Amino acid sequence: MKKVSVALSVWMVVAFIVMGLTIPADVNAKASAKFTDSLTKCVDGDTAHFKKAGYSRFLYVDTPESTKKIEPYGKTASQYTCTKLKKAKKIQLQYDGARKDKYGRTLVWVWVDGQLLQELLVKKGYVKKFYDYGTYSYESKLVHLQATVKKKKKGLWSGKKEPSIAKTSSSKKKKPATTKKTNFKNCTELRKYYPHGVSKSHPAYQSKMDRDHDGWACER
Template sequence: MQKLLKLLVVMMIFVLGFTGFAANNIAEAKAGKKFTDKLVKCVDGDTAYFKKAGKSRFLYVDTPESTNKIEAYGKTASKYTCNKLKSAKKIQLQYDGTKKDKYGRTLVWVWVDGKLLQKLLVQKGYVKKFYDYGTYSYESELVKLQKKAQKDKVGLWSKKKESVTIATTNKTNFKNCTELRKYYPNGVPKSHKAYQAKMDRDKDGYACER
């Protein structure tokens, strides 16, 4: 009887251990395997072009606008993201479920030198909201960090709000990108009234982007 009980206990430990191991593996594997990629160009706080992934939208985070409609902390978030990507020795991307959004952009988690860029953006207070079209691997962690950023009053949540100075014009025909960027610092998409094909040198549907 004692031998039988011992055998049952060992089996239970094995089953529970295996279940826990499997659950952890499923959680870790959900987001997919990381792969190394190279930056082609940075667009704004949550969008960039990569060599393998193409035009990519960062999963789950939504930073303030910095192109057509410039919002507070939009330029700051854009500058922060671009600096991180350009200075990174190693960039890794990670898929998590659906690979493309309705605009054809690749959806990715972005890692710069081993750190999750979305996490860094949230901690800085540069994420105004989350777009929740599903359950993502790092969602709960980012939500907690967002609450902390709000509590600590950093970035968008600070008492000292960033002022936004926007040059306005009704002009649509600019001579060159230097002139256009005085009003649209990060360039314009093909749908914008100021877009000109001659300023879209790489023919990606975005003129004068930095």
């Protein structure tokens, strides 16, 4: 029995090294205590930037791609996640095992106003699969929930075409005002002329308006 236990431990260590993960002290560790954080930028359905945690990947869930490669329900999942995070009165995060993936992203459980965001995504049918880098605290719950969602044919499992994302008609969309002004007091004033913000190369760019220091000021 001891030999089997040792062999299993060695195998798990090798697996973590191959996947480029930081090996936790205990791969079966429970999630850490929740800590409050704030959103700085939403990326897509399972990725976001937070003030304390930085560039973060949501633990265990994998939503369809919505940036470089557009997959079915990718935009829908992204819009859902971003809306939840932006409207949340309180965001809390939890670590669970390895804290970084091979891309350097922080791995976290995300709570919005007391609800586990990963669970909400599964319930809506926006999670295409799970990725497993260890044994997680809410893993079993999400797996069982996914099975129920598939039976109910929700979201990705409905067999229906992804609903259109609400957009303002280009013909009715109000055109932004034009100006040669480059010095703005704040982002509210700047967005009247540049709705999507400005890059670092733009004359109106000011570092104080670039909160996440990504070279883009006042982006939404």
